[in-house]
Amino acid sequence: MVKAIVAGNYGEGYRLAGEIGAETLGVVEKVFPDGEQYVRISEPEKAKGSKVVVVSTMYPMQDQAFIKLLMLGDALARSQAAMYLAVIPYLAYSRQDKVFMPGEPVSALIVVNTLKAAGFRKLVVVDFHSSSLLSQLNDYIVNVMVSDLLVKTLMSDAERPVILAPDKGALERARFAANSIGVDYDYLVKSRDRVTGEVSYTPRELRVAGRDVIIVDDIVSTGGTIAEASRMLMKQGARRIHVATSHGLLVGNALTRMLDAGVRRIALANTLGVRVDHPLVEYVDVVPRLATVVKEILGSEP
């Protein structure tokens, strides 16, 4: 029998538990007055001998969420679960996926390897940032792409649409959506004018004039990159700019920043513990797709 533990930071997890037919195990979660976290599985005897799916996310409060996952892993090992995996729709620290400058850690690997050491059999993640780590980690991270779902919700009123990745690193995500829907795609190239020093973003091959552009990316944090890209594309004659991003962290005034730069609609996945409420922002439910993936894993893992 499959059991699920849904961490308090990701309410969507209850539907996931339902869709995979798992019984939800209760967890006591609290924070002591001094800031230390505490968790306890309410009925550990139900975890014993079971396959357990832990559902949590890592935004907001990335560090707290990480430690809570380690605690749940430890509690499940001690409760003698047959095996346990984690569904972490948003896996934080994934952008620090290599040593960009000497002296840096690779935080993404720290997070993943520590969760592995905590006994999680696999991590199921929505739109993991780092393609290089995905190939390095030998299927330990199961990446669930959702850019097609996000783009589809924006297609209803799109004219001559084109999908653009904001950089070459995000191209795979754009291609995935474009191919499944059947529209053109390209990526933006950053260039600097040799005389004025001005930086600009232009699509590598396509022309955007008169077309609706859908920018596809995985994480939108301060909205700076998208705002800049949007302004450039508008200058190049784009008709309208839409944004399809899996993880809408939307820090500070990110939303205003993008809308001011000409963005008309934003589609986000429901991967975080928070949501913004705004008429131009639409959340796409990725729980059914996660459920399909989790069921497959549970079927194949002993």
Added chain:
Amino acid sequence: MVKAIVAGNYGEGYRLAGEIGAETLGVVEKVFPDGEQYVRISEPEKAKGSKVVVVSTMYPMQDQAFIKLLMLGDALARSQAAMYLAVIPYLAYSRQDKVFMPGEPVSALIVVNTLKAAGFRKLVVVDFHSSSLLSQLNDYIVNVMVSDLLVKTLMSDAERPVILAPDKGALERARFAANSIGVDYDYLVKSRDRVTGEVSYTPRELRVAGRDVIIVDDIVSTGGTIAEASRMLMKQGARRIHVATSHGLLVGNALTRMLDAGVRRIALANTLGVRVDHPLVEYVDVVPRLATVVKEILGSEP
């Protein structure tokens, strides 16, 4: 050549670096707008081939401090340090040192084992809470006791002093201070009146009437236990109550709570990233003792 890295949360670390004759390596520390942390060793080439002492503490913001330590460990491994250890005057999560109720994790072991996996050769800790883990962990944690130093600063105006541990678990700490100074010690026993149901704390053997009591403990968080003990001891005729606690987290109104309950003076160790400023609170510098211990380790570790 020994190098030191002092994390931004523990300014006392610079003196420690000085006392062990280490060159301090710069670290860039920042927090991204979305809350993720970033660290980078400024001159990693200086870490290469060196013994490196990382000095950080785990209060306030235990979870952030923990992850920063993991990042520094990873960065040092990648910078090819010959070996590195961590001085963590206050090691958080040490109170959850066993499964008190089924379904719980052992958070103290998670923290210690994860730091070990991050490559820290040893952890040097002031007054580690868990005696059971100290014996389990095969000298991985080097525990630096300081209760004698704290008690000494309170002895100047103590009359017929007696040292009391608030429970049997803290007895070793009380004994250590008492033996090094040469005064009586005992521990408090919690008992419940069978008729009224009232809980009281009384010393197991000694009488406190007319004597100055110095309560010795490792961590004071909300001050609840000490306030209660203080009230009981005053009822039993104690002359004055002093408190010697290594880690003064002093959450919320902890200080007022203790002073209201009759506590006259409080001695704390400088193990945290924060201090309170109050005429009845005195900080005792434990850096020289830490330095002695670190020098010994560096001398014996290849």
